[in-house]
Amino acid sequence: MKLLVVGSVALDTIESPAGRAEETLGGSAAFFATAASFFAPVSLVAVVGDDLDEAMLEPLHRENIDLSGLHRAAGRTFRWAGRYSEDLLRRETLFTELGVFSHFRPSLPESLRDAELVFLGNIDPELQAEVLGQVKDPALVAADTMNFWIAGKPRELERVLARIHVLIINDEEARQLAREHNLVRAVARIRELGPRTVIVKRGDSGALMLGDDSPFVVPALPLHDVVDPTGAGDSFAGGFMGELARARQSGSGVMRRAAVAGAALGSFCVEGFGMDRLVRLQWEDVSARIGALRDLMRVDD
Amino acid sequence: MKLLVVGSVALDTIESPAGRAEETLGGSAAFFATAASFFAPVSLVAVVGDDLDEAMLEPLHRENIDLSGLHRAAGRTFRWAGRYSEDLLRRETLFTELGVFSHFRPSLPESLRDAELVFLGNIDPELQAEVLGQVKDPALVAADTMNFWIAGKPRELERVLARIHVLIINDEEARQLAREHNLVRAVARIRELGPRTVIVKRGDSGALMLGDDSPFVVPALPLHDVVDPTGAGDSFAGGFMGELARARQSGSGVMRRAAVAGAALGSFCVEGFGMDRLVRLQWEDVSARIGALRDLMRVDD
Numbered sequence: 001m002k003l004l005v006v007g008s009v010a011l012d013t014i015e016s017p018a019g020r021a022e023e024t025l026g027g028s029a030a031f032f033a034t035a036a037s038f039f040a041p042v043s044l045v046a047v048v049g050d051d052l053d054e055a056m057l058e059p060l061h062r063e064n065i066d067l068s069g070l071h072r073a074a075g076r077t078f079r080w081a082g083r084y085s086e087d088l089l090r091r092e093t094l095f096t097e098l099g100v101f102s103h104f105r106p107s108l109p110e111s112l113r114d115a116e117l118v119f120l121g122n123i124d125p126e127l128q129a130e131v132l133g134q135v136k137d138p139a140l141v142a143a144d145t146m147n148f149w150i151a152g153k154p155r156e157l158e159r160v161l162a163r164i165h166v167l168i169i170n171d172e173e174a175r176q177l178a179r180e181h182n183l184v185r186a187v188a189r190i191r192e193l194g195p196r197t198v199i200v201k202r203g204d205s206g207a208l209m210l211g212d213d214s215p216f217v218v219p220a221l222p223l224h225d226v227v228d229p230t231g232a233g234d235s236f237a238g239g240f241m242g243e244l245a246r247a248r249q250s251g252s253g254v255m256r257r258a259a260v261a262g263a264a265l266g267s268f269c270v271e272g273f274g275m276d277r278l279v280r281l282q283w284e285d286v287s288a289r290i291g292a293l294r295d296l297m298r299v300d301d
Numbered sequence: 302m303k304l305l306v307v308g309s310v311a312l313d314t315i316e317s318p319a320g321r322a323e324e325t326l327g328g329s330a331a332f333f334a335t336a337a338s339f340f341a342p343v344s345l346v347a348v349v350g351d352d353l354d355e356a357m358l359e360p361l362h363r364e365n366i367d368l369s370g371l372h373r374a375a376g377r378t379f380r381w382a383g384r385y386s387e388d389l390l391r392r393e394t395l396f397t398e399l400g401v402f403s404h405f406r407p408s409l410p411e412s413l414r415d416a417e418l419v420f421l422g423n424i425d426p427e428l429q430a431e432v433l434g435q436v437k438d439p440a441l442v443a444a445d446t447m448n449f450w451i452a453g454k455p456r457e458l459e460r461v462l463a464r465i466h467v468l469i470i471n472d473e474e475a476r477q478l479a480r481e482h483n484l485v486r487a488v489a490r491i492r493e494l495g496p497r498t499v500i501v502k503r504g505d506s507g508a509l510m511l512g513d514d515s516p517f518v519v520p521a522l523p524l525h526d527v528v529d530p531t532g533a534g535d536s537f538a539g540g541f542m543g544e545l546a547r548a549r550q551s552g553s554g555v556m557r558r559a560a561v562a563g564a565a566l567g568s569f570c571v572e573g574f575g576m577d578r579l580v581r582l583q584w585e586d587v588s589a590r591i592g593a594l595r596d597l598m599r600v601d602d
């Protein structure tokens with residue numbers, strides 16, 4: 001199934017207890033596409049500035065990533081800088097420079113308008129809606145969002161929520177969106193806004209999937225070394241949607257396997273700065289980690 | 302296998318967003334024994350004061366609970382009062398009154414000294430050691446502890462840790478005990494102190510079991526209504542040890558099933574004040590919830 005992601009491609013500067021990375025390639029679409037590419041072809045729609053050296057995009061030159069929707073615009077590439085706390089549980093944004101992203105009006109190449117699976121990365125809900133309007137008849141649309149849009153563009157966000165099938169969101173944002181602390185009740189409220197399925201990302205506690213079928217929890221793999229959590233959520237979404245594209249279906253059993261694939265990619269992501277770990281993986285690594293996650297959850301009779 | 306628990310029987314006063322309970326029966330041994338009793342016979346060793354109306358102990362009069370080790374002493378029963386935050390994530394102790402517990406020197410009846418499975422509830426590590434010394438040749442000993450003893454009696458606690466097989470502890474206390482934030486590394490350090498297996502309780506994120514075999518995570522059941530978290534950890538331990546006693550073995554597969562049984566009892570515990578929910582359960586409820594937890598973790602090929 002043809003898989004499309006719209007989101008950001010960015011230059012991230014990251015400080016964590018494990019060290020520092022300066023202007024490393026990141027952004028929701030970059031993490032998503034890299035993670036998804038282990039499972040199926042994926043087309044990336046995003047914009048970068050003319051300041052970006054072509055060599056910086058090298059990590060995205062992968063067999064399964066189609067960059068025909070990556071625009072070049074005059075101006076500076078989206079930049080973000082953040083610092084993680086000693087326990088990696090809190091993140092402080094040091095600066096955000098939207099650059100060319102502030103004027104981004106995505107126009108899908110004709111060849112991408114028949115995408116069957118669409119992921120709307122964490123960008124302005126007005127842009128999410130604009131992209132979605134250009135896709136003819138998608139079978140499944142998933143989206144992410146964040147506190148900034150929940151607080152700043154609630155009505156635009158609600159219009160997006162009404163049109164998507166799966167919301168992939170972190171726990172704090174689910175609580176903020178639903179104005180409810182209890183996650184079961186929060187998800188019930190969010191589902192009333194549109195998405196049939198909500199996947200709540202909970203960092204090192206894994207992810208919770210609630211929908212029409214019985215609830216599912218995929219744990220996070222217990223890791224000895226966590227270097228940089230940046231992009232873990234987008235890597236989860238990429239693994240999830242990539243596996244759906246590979247399986248060519250989205251029934252309950254496939255959704256569960258897709259969530260395990262997502263957790264595997266998320267766990268790799270945090271083991272290096274930016275996309276360092278993701279881009280070095282072989283399929284055998286991914287497959288072994290999916291096996292480790294399934295073993296982590298296995299109960300025999 | 303003969304199962305023994307030593308711990309507290311207390312009168313708890315609890316304030317939570319769901320309401321208030323005044324002097325309700327609680328304590329680590331009471332929660333543990335009630336949870337374990339669904340699976341196997343359990344003998345309780347604890348002390349109560351002469352102020353405790355016999356009717357207050359009625360919840361512990363269950364077919365599978367042996368109260369021959371429950372001492373009566375002159376004085377007041379152990380009392381504890383606590384208040385939970387709006388999101389149930391934080392707990393403030395309002396007062397602790399040790400009462401007869403401050404002079405408790407447990408002496409095991411002869412009939413309990415051949416116990417094969419022993420749980421040392423969260424009490425003074427010197428008392429834990431004293432009880433353990435009276436058990437002839439236990440096959441498996443598990444224990445819990447808390448920040449108060451980790452900070453206050455580190456050497457006494459280390460002597461207990463050297464003699465037990467399974468430590469069942471919450472995440473913050475594991476970090477404090479190991480002086481290490483990363484849970485995988487924290488558990489590795491704790492295992493060097495003695496216990497072959499460490500089960501880290503993570504509240505609504507479930508529990509992580511690390512030992513000689515591959516890691517295991519049992520999720521917490523997503524609950525619509527959480528009333529009172531008091532006793533959930535002891536209920537987990539009771540379900541865990543109860544299932545080991547029922548199965549009469551402690552291999553890797555049994556340990557995993559036991560952790561699921563523990564999670565089931567922990568999830569019931571938080572749905573009522575004190576032991577309200579636990580004491581009303583039928584075996585069918587417990588069995589159905591174990592099934593729900595296994596379904597929560599199920600991934601089909």
